[in-house]
Amino acid sequence: MKNLLVVVVLLVPFLLFNPISSSSSADEQFSVDGKVLELDESNFESAISRFDFILVDFYAPWCGHCKSLSPELDAAAPVLATLREPIVIAKVNADKFTRLAQKYDIDGYPTLKIFSHGVPVDYYGPRKAELLVRYLKKLVAPDFSVLDSDSAINNFVEAAGNYFPIYIGFGLDQSMIEKLAVKYKKKAWFSVAKDFSEDAMVLYDFDKVPALVSLNPSYNERSTFYGPFEEEFLEDFVKQNLIPLVTPINLETLKILKDDARKVVLTIVEDDEEEKAKELVKLLKAAASANRDLVFGYVGVKQWADFAETFGSTSKLPKMVVWSGREEYFSVIDSERIAGEDQATQISRFLQGYKEGRITEEKVRGRSMLAIINSLINIRTVYALVFVVAIVMLIQSINKDDSDHERVPNQVDNAGSSISEAAYSVYKPEDKED
Structure with a gap:
């Protein structure tokens, strides 16, 4: 029994951590060829540092939603690769490469994250190829645009689409919203209209300038801010209109x-x-x-x-x-x-x-x-906790074995078996929710 304990303890690192794949070296060079990259623990950091913008799909092979998403990413990848500022799509088997999953707080599948110059941000946008491409273009767009006509305003709104709120400063100095445009770039479109007609005032429903108009096309909502144009109040208005009423x-x-x-x-x-x-x-x-x-x-x-x-x-x-x-x-x-x-x-x-x-x-x-607990503890951590409990119980059983040599060993074996079977019958990868 003591020999068994030694073997089990030696197996701890194997059970808790997957071996690092040696399929590619850490200094592997990637190219923007429109293909979805398959990353692992040996090349992930290299890829993140190689590209300014990379969308990473953390998936699990058994996940049905992941299987549905995969062809959409395959279709979007070649289009995004042709942008002036290319966006690369990659995927990581988070169920296998658990250290990456833990590092980036992956608690469900699929989880998408955009790495912008190495900084990860959760992706909440659409997952169909055509809409995903339009959504991701926002990432490489300018922080804000300067519009000089009614047609430029209309074109800006049309190009922005429905997946982000839109802010247009009419008669507003761009310095007033420049910091906010940088701070909230990943969450909204920002622009300043320098020249516009009364028709535009009617269309966007404001009656005096300066004015900051917010549009939320997905919910057909519009709101107007007339001041005071100080950073604190401007930011409050921007934050309040990032979500629908x-x-x-x-x-x-x-x-x-x-x-x-x-x-x-x-x-x-x-x-x-x-x-x-x-x-x-x-x-x-x-x-x-x-x-x-x-x-x-x-x-x-x-x-x-x-x-x-x-x-x-x-x-x-x-x-x-x-x-x-x-x-x-x-x-x-x-x-x-x-x-x-x-x-x-x-x-x-x-x-x-x-x-x-x-x-x-x-x-x-x-x-x-x-x-909440399930969101904080992924399945590998649950395995670890179950394993530790089993080890403690096994040690207790061995200590008891030292004082009673006749009948306890068989009981310990049976108890250990039942604990192991019960634990692993409850926590199976295929039972995890997407």
Whole structure:
């Protein structure tokens, strides 16, 4: 038995870490030929330093979504390679090369990251080849554009597409938004219109200059800022309009919201595709427009029950809570449920009650905590924890074996076998969610 323990301990490095592939040397030279690069732990850093812009797909071979994404990346790669500032696409088997996955906080598959001059940023854009190409062109576009006519403005808006908010400073000195354009380049388009007509003022719905207009084409939203044109207030306006007035809550929007310090006024409905839910969202937009210090979001139980149910019972809907974005949320006393005909008044009463402090603080349910833990600990770490527990139990069994030589050894063998089988039957790679 002691010999077995020695063997098991020696196997720890093998079980926790995959051997580094020797398929390519660290100083391997890559070329921009329109092909998707296959990277591993031996050439990853070399590739990142070789290219100014590289989109990396961290995938797992068993992942269905990864298999669907692969041909889209193959189709986009040759187009992106022909840009004036080429963008290279690469992929990493994160299920195999776990040290890379851990280093870049990969907690699901596929995860896409854009490395801009070596700095990684999460990619939340479309994954169809044509749209992906248009989205990634933003990465190599100028920080901001100077527009000198109505047609230049219209061309700029059309070329920007629907996947980023658009900011146009009409009659605004470019120095006022230059820093913001650099800071938020990966999240929005920025421009300054130097020459424009009254037709443009009507089209973009502003009546005096200077004005900073934000457009969110995906949600058909527009907002105008007339000052004061100081950096603090300008940045607040930019940050508030990076997301729509009322945000549908899903995995992608949660990733975006994690960078927003505002609390989330969350409305939970049965089905966010139902007409009555869409009418409620319209009322929420009016409330959100008047309360920009808060983020407004909504989620359907039908669309994401696991998330919705972390905020208490979903038997009486729709209901509203204020979520901190972490482990606690707040219910407004006597104003939680939004039911009946006059929902606009009930929304106003809820917000007034929250701001007056008529609230109770509650903790999100345990399932959410499990989700947080799962997002922080990947499957290899789980394997390691299970393995350590097994080793501790094995050592305890051996110590017991020293004091009782007759019947315990067989019991230890059986216990060790059952622990191992139970652990590995629960934590199988094929059981992981994408």
